[in-house]
Amino acid sequence: MLKDYQHILFPYAYNILGAVEDAKDAIQDVLYNYLATPRENVDNEKNYLIKSVINQAINIRNKKKQVKLGDVWLPEPVATEGADSNINLHDIASYSMLVLLEQLNPKERAVFILKESFGYSHEEIAEVLSITTEGSRKLLSRARTRLNESKQPATNRKAIPSGILDDYIHAIRSRNTHTLENLLSREVTFFADGGTKMNVVKKVSVGLHEVAELLLYIYEKYDKDLSVVTAEINHQPALLYYNDTRLVACQVFGVSAADGKIFQINNVVDPDKLKTIDKA
Secondary structure, rough: HHHHHHHHHHHHHHHOOOHHHHHHHHOOOHHHHHHHOOOOOOOOHHHHHHHHHHHHHHHHHOOOOOOOOOOOOOOOEEEEHHHHHOOOHOOOOOOHHHHHHOOOOOOHHHHHHHHHHOOOHHHHHHOOOOOOOHHHHHHHHHHHHHOOOOEEEEEEOOOOOOHHHHHHHHHOOOOHHHHHHHEEEEEEEEEEOOOOOOOOOEEEEHHHHHHHHHHHHHHHHHHHOOOEEEEEEEEEEEEEEEOOOEEEEEHHHHHEEOOOOOOEEEOOOOEEEEEEEHHH
């Protein structure tokens, strides 16, 4: 029973925290406290645990240090190939959305996720977060305004052009700048997160020519001797780079639903964030 709850609660905690281990810690703390305290007044066990995990995740996020100016923090990637048959994986937010949600404070993020991902009403959100219904509406409005200002292209889980990763790999391996640039949007953004253990060539790169040049340099300098496997990470196409059997990099691609162009490349090389996929 508790194992079932761990699966049910995981998307709520992970979507707020963007970190697998932090999400598991939040769930473990809530379940431990739930088992260790009287439960006579709990009418709906599932709703009680969801509310507790969401608030625990908000508390954890509030305690985390803010990312330093100029630094990049990318969410921990989660493999979602089996999402069609696993309702809990289906509820995991897309990778580009998680990157976008980093602009919000924890409560704005929680309201947005509960409303947009889980279909909660403002009355239900108010009860979960112990705020007023009007407070929920204001937080959602503020969150939407901040996210809309980013002007990020819309993504569609089912509208990824087939073969785009094969074309991307072929263009880079053949050093075909023209083909590579045709796959990228003019405003394409590249993010790299090496954590505290790995240095990266560049943390942020923006624009068609700059990103294409950086991708070719990274491949020639670091990736050309690695094996590459296609994957689905947080419902988006991804490439996993292996040194023998060890996962050393995960690139997650944001692809526009409008024109099929790559608008975002998230390069995770932080070994701590690759552990979950590497064990899968």
